[in-house]
Amino acid sequence: MKLLRLLAAALSVATVATAKEFSPAIVYDFGGKFDRSFNQSASEGAERFKRDTGIAFREFEITNAAQREQVMAQLAKRGSDIIVAVGFTQASAVERVARQFPNVKFTIIDAVVDLPNVQSINFREQESSYLCGMAAALASKSGKIGFVGGMDIPLIRKFALGYVEGARHVRPDIEVFENMTGTTPAAWGDPTKGAELARSQFGRGADVVFHAAGATGIGVMQAAMDEGKLSIGCDSNQDYLHPGSVLTSAVKRVDVAVYKAFSDARAGTWKAGQLVLGLAEDGVDYSYDEHNRGILTPAIKARLDAAKADIIAGRIKVPEYRAP
C-alpha cells in the first residue's frame, strides 16, 4: 500500500515535471492584448489555460512588422512547443519561421498557412454578423441601421457583408450606413472617432449600429448609450459594457481557439491543417445573457435561433466576402 502510494506520488511528480516542460507562447498583433476585443479574447484563452493547468506561457505584443519574425524565431529557439500567432498580418512571418523550425508547432488565427507544422484557424464571421444584422433589422424602428468598421480590409468587409445580408433577410428595404474609421492601424484604437461616426449615423436616422473596429468600438457603443440608441458588440461578448444599450455581440471565440491549441499541443492531439469554425462548431455566435435580456426580446431571439439552425443545416447560405 505504502509502496503504491509512493509510486503514485512519484508518478504524479513525473507528470508534473513533464508538464512543466511544456512551454506555450502567444504573439499578439498591433491591437495589443488589452483591446477588449480580438486580441484580448486570445489573451483570455491563454490565461484560462494557465489557470487550469498552472503552466505559464510566454507572450509578446508586436510593435513593428520585422519584430514578428524575430520574436517567433526567438520563441522557437528558446524551446516553445507551440506558438499561437494572433491575426492575419502574422501569416508571412509564420510561414517563414515555421519552415525554419519544422519541429515547433504553430497555430495561426484568421489566416491560412499551408505547412506541415502549421494549424490555421479561421472563423466564419459572416455567420454571426448575419445573425447580428437580423437582430439589428428586427430591433430597428426607423428601418435604418449602421456599421462602423476599423480599416477597409477584407476581414472587415466580411463582417459588413454578413451584416447587410442578415438585415436584408428580414427587411429587404432596410437602409445600411457603412463607415470605416481610418486607413492606418490607428483605426483600431480610436474611440473618439468611433463615437463620431456612430453619432453621424444616428443623425442620419440609424437606431442600431454594429462595430467591427477593435477598441474603436468602445466609442461606438458609448455614443449609442449616450443617445439612447442600440449598439452591437464584436469579437468578445461586450453586452456587459452598457447593459440595456448593447443589443447583442457578434462573438468570435478566439479564446476557445487559443485554449484548444495550447491544450491539444500539450495532450499530443494537436493537428496541423485548416480548421474553420462557424456557428455549427460554436466558433462564432451571437450573445445572449442577463445584460441584454431586456432588449433582445423573445420574438427576436426566436427568429435568430431559427436562422441559426437554418445556417447550420445549410438552408440559409451566407455569402462570404472574397478578396478581389
Place this chain on the structure above:
Amino acid sequence: MTEPGRLPKWVDYGLLPALNLLAALLLAGGIIRLMGESPVAALKLLADGAGGSPESIGYTLYYATNFIFTGLAVAVAYHAGLFNIGAEGQAYIGGLGTGLVCLAVGHWPFWIVLPLAILAGAAGGAAWAFVPAWLQARRGSHIVITTIMFNFIASALMTYLLVNVLIRPGQQSPETREFAAASFMPVLPFFGAPLNLAFVVALGVAALVWIFIWRTRWGYAWRVAGANPSAAVYAGIHPDRVTLGAMLLSGALAGLLGLNELMGAQHRILLDFPGGAGFVGIAVALMGRNHPVGIVASAILFGALVQGGSQLSFDMPRVNRDMVVVIQGLVILFCGALEHMFRAPLVAWYRRRLEQSNPQSAIRNPQS
C-alpha cells in the same frame, strides 16, 4: 546659432548627447524601479539585446538603416529651412515604387533590378514630396501642415491599392505576392539577421549627402536660404527653387526605405511597412545635429533602442511595449526638447576652464 561655436566639437557632438542620454536612462530607470523591476537588470537586458550577439547587432543595424534614410531626409530639408514631417508618407510611396519594380521585373538580374528599384523608390518619395513643396513655394501653404496631411493621404492610397488592386488573390491579408527571389537584397552574412546590402547603400547615401550639402554650390545655396531667406534673395538665390529642390531630395531619400524594409526583409508590399520610421527620423536628425555622421550614429542608437527594447519586453514581460515607447520618448525628450538644459552649464563650465588654462592661471594652478 552662435552657441555651438563656443563649445569644442567633442563636447558638442560627444559629451552633450552622452549626458542627455544618461539623464534619459536615469529617469527611465527610476520608472522601471517604480514598476518593481530592477533598473540595472533592465538596462543590462536592453544593452545585451541591442549589442550582445552578432544577431542582435544585425537587428540593431537593420532598424538603423530605416532611420538613416528618414533621418537624412529630414536633415536635408532642415538645412534648407524646411521641416519635413512627411518622411513617413514619402517612405510609404517610395516603397510602392521599389515594390512595383520588384513585382514587375524582379526576375531580371539583381544588378539591373537594384538601380531600377533605387530610382523608383527615390522617384516615388520625391513625387510625394513634390505637391507639399510646390504648395509651399508657390502658395505659401505651410510645409508642416501639408506634409502631415500627405502622410494620411499616402496611407489611404496604399490601403486602397493593397486591398483592391495589388492584393495576392485568394487570401485575406492586404499584401502583394512575394517578389521573385532574384530581387531580394543580399543579406549580409555572419549576423543571422535581416541586415542587408541596404545598410551599405544607406552609408553611401549618407556620404553623398555630406558631399552635396557641404561641398557643392547647390548645397551652399540651400544652407544660405535655410539660414536667412532674405539674404539668400539678395545673393541671387531663388528660395522657391530651393524649397522645391530640397523637398524633392528629402522625399527621394525617405523613399529609399523600401530598399531595406521591402527588398531586404519583407519581400512583398504590405500595409504600414514604414512603421513610424518617418517620425523617428525627425528625432534622429535632431539628435544627429543634421550632420550625416551624427545621423548615422543616432540612427544606430535608435535602432539599438528598438531592438534592445523588444528584447527587454521579451525577457521582462512587466516592461511591456508601451514602457519601451516611454523609454524611447524620454531619449527624444532629453536629446531634442531639453537639449539646452545641459548646454548652458556646460558652456559656463568650459568658459571657466578656458580662463583657468590661460597662462596666468596656469602658473597659479600648474596641474590644470
